[in-house]
Amino acid sequence: MFVRVRVPATSANLGPGFDVAGLAVTLYNTFTFELTDGGLEILGCPAQFANEDNLTYYAFKQAAEHVGLSFKGLRITTAGDVPYTRGLGSSSTCIVAGIVGAFAFVGRQDDRQDILNVATKIEGHPDNVAPAIFGGMTVSVVDHDHVTTLSLPIAHDYRFVTLIPPFTLSTEKARAILPTRIDREDAIKNVSHLALLTASLINGYDEGLRLGFKDRLHQPYRGKLIKNYFPIMEALEKDQQILGAYLSGAGPTIMVIIKADDTMGVVRIKEELGQLIKDWKVEKLELDTRGFVCDFL
Ligand code: HSE
Numbered sequence: 001m002f003v004r005v006r007v008p009a010t011s012a013n014l015g016p017g018f019d020v021a022g023l024a025v026t027l028y029n030t031f032t033f034e035l036t037d038g039g040l041e042i043l044g045c046p047a048q049f050a051n052e053d054n055l056t057y058y059a060f061k062q063a064a065e066h067v068g069l070s071f072k073g074l075r076i077t078t079a080g081d082v083p084y085t086r087g088l089g090s091s092s093t094c095i096v097a098g099i100v101g102a103f104a105f106v107g108r109q110d111d112r113q114d115i116l117n118v119a120t121k122i123e124g125h126p127d128n129v130a131p132a133i134f135g136g137m138t139v140s141v142v143d144h145d146h147v148t149t150l151s152l153p154i155a156h157d158y159r160f161v162t163l164i165p166p167f168t169l170s171t172e173k174a175r176a177i178l179p180t181r182i183d184r185e186d187a188i189k190n191v192s193h194l195a196l197l198t199a200s201l202i203n204g205y206d207e208g209l210r211l212g213f214k215d216r217l218h219q220p221y222r223g224k225l226i227k228n229y230f231p232i233m234e235a236l237e238k239d240q241q242i243l244g245a246y247l248s249g250a251g252p253t254i255m256v257i258i259k260a261d262d263t264m265g266v267v268r269i270k271e272e273l274g275q276l277i278k279d280w281k282v283e284k285l286e287l288d289t290r291g292f293v294c295d296f297l
Helices: 055-067 090-105 112-123 129-134 171-176 184-203 206-212 219-225 229-238 265-277
Strands: 002-012 021-036 039-043 073-080 137-143 146-152 158-164 244-247 254-259 281-285 293-296
Touching (some): 002 090, 021 184, 039 055, 055 112, 090 112, 090 129, 206 244, 219 244
Antiparallel strands (some): 002 021, 158 281
């Protein structure tokens, strides 16, 4: 028997919701798991990841221990479109898939709450794994070992124009640059922006989004690590049809929100940004509302 798990890409932080908010988009990685008589075999990923340190394997092992699954050997096959180290939750797809794979072999693949608790422990924060598990836009609170997540109803049909640069930025480096202490004024700004953003997305109050996506906790610092980040954000600010823009997760991808009926949005954004995004990949995505999908083959 094989277990197959498809996990969506995710975009974390949504500007002010650092380590709290995230959303799933229609870009996917797929993993299959097969228990074998011995050894580890990992197919479909670059050679440097096909070993015992593989993140999907690590998550599978942690989850197997958690659910009491014993196994002799494992074959993992991976495929998909989520770019690596670009701020679109590729690590979370590996973690969630590994956990769901192990849970599925004991019939617990639908226990999304426990999958979330294990995934958050491995990832260290819930903002990517939560939407990868539940779909939609999520907000999460971690309290000791328990994570409370809500997948929020979003009133409007938005599109997510994803600007993916040709270069990578490791989350480790992007976290290391952040100050360990923050001003009260910055904290108040972020709390108010996240409250406005959440209420605006639920109520379809488009006028609240642009201000709602503003952040003072991480983007001003991380922007310095990303070529053309500030001129790109400045150019996007001038386009009145754009609803908002933010750094996706730890970056370097930039996410731009437009309305579904703004059918010329991608063409216009490419024209406006021109040379600033030369060699960047631009993809128009939708919100994934399902989270991971698991089946048996
Ligand atoms: N909230 C995380 C960060 C997401 O911004 O560092 C990336 O893992």
